[in-house]
Amino acid sequence: MANKLLVLQSDFGLVDGAVSAMIGVALQEDPSLGIHHLTHDITPYNTFEASYRLFQTVEYWPEGTTFVSVVDPGVGSSRKSVVALTKTGHYIVTPDNGTLSYIKQNIGIEAVREISEVENRRRNTELSYTFHGRDVYAYTGAKLASGHISFDEVGPLLSVEDILELPVVETQLENNRVCGAIDILDVRFGSLWTSITRDEFYSLTPEFGDRFEVTIYNNDMLVYQNQVTYGKSFADVRLGQPILYINSLYRVGLAINQGSFAKAYNVGVGPNWHIEIKCLGD
Structure with a gap:
């Protein structure tokens, strides 16, 4: 069950208003959310690094914490937007582009749901195709963290086995x-x-x-x-x-x-x- 904690990660940096816009969207949904930052200095487009930083951090947050990770070189493409429920009881909102790899391999994923953009996208953003971090991920993450939607209401179930995984170098x-x-x-x-x-x-x-x-x-x-x-x-x-x-x-x-x-x-x-x-x- 979500606990009103929202943790943001991206490759946006802090030199413009992108991260601030995500925070604002989340606070519009629920001003009482506790919003924190994992990092916004992921190397641009590096989904492996995003995956690793989640693995480095997730288990040290209370059960029910919602993470939003936006490293999305395929924004606007056919890649899926998902929420994963980990075996430790954390939620991760992210593109299905390999970002969940380390979590799946080292922590475990209980279930994955595809975000229904009909229900879980900010209104009047349907014609914007390049800032899903604000319009889909921060918005859905805030709804989930605040308890305004349940995990079941995120969207349809996907197979955990079918999520995209990055290649691993075997020892x-x-x-x-x-x-x-x-x-x-x-x-x-x-x-x-x-x-x-x-x-x-x-x-x-x-x-x-x-x-x-x-x-x-x-x-x-x-x-x-x-x-x-x-x-x-x-x-x-x-x-x-x-x-x-x-x-x-x-x-x-x-x-x-x-x-x-x-x-x-x-x-x-x-x-x-x-x-x-x-x-x-x-």
Whole structure:
């Protein structure tokens, strides 16, 4: 059941009135809503990043919280507009364009409904095709968060299996190495967050203070190779030194103590950025 909390995410930034318009639409529906912001600095059009930031955040909000995520490169096209009910009891209002991938894979989705734009679109916006974030998503999210509509009233049920999912890089495990992808950055600090889970990394039976050979490729091009210490946190190595650690989502991270790993080595993110962690001496 919705709890009057509405959390917004987009790639709009805050340099114009787009986010403010979404807030206004929500408050017109219910001035008592608690409106909060996940981020509006998603890289433009990057649905993978939108998916990851939801996964990073959703479970830490009270059950019944409604999230509106608008990263919508297909706005005005035939892509569906949906609301997902997660297995943790949260609602996510979003285009069906891959944004739900990480939620489905890591948290679980109980049900998905297609937004009926006949019932759940702001009046007199039918001829506007480029700002569904305001006219459909913020509006529907506010109606749901306020309890003015139920989940059943969002629109018809869709198959959870049929929602669009982005491709996932499978972790490769061998006796002395583990390989995955660099999913995303801890943006402010430039740390790399990989797709390798703590459990997968622990197949190498690491101990704090152990050193591993870390290799990063962009497709087949070698970008970085060095011996890196595994530690609990950044202070376990000297300033400017690299460190392997387990991040707050129980994924392997790679950082520089008080520096940006991404900037230092010009490392990007995505399925073409591969990372290999290898035990030394093998």
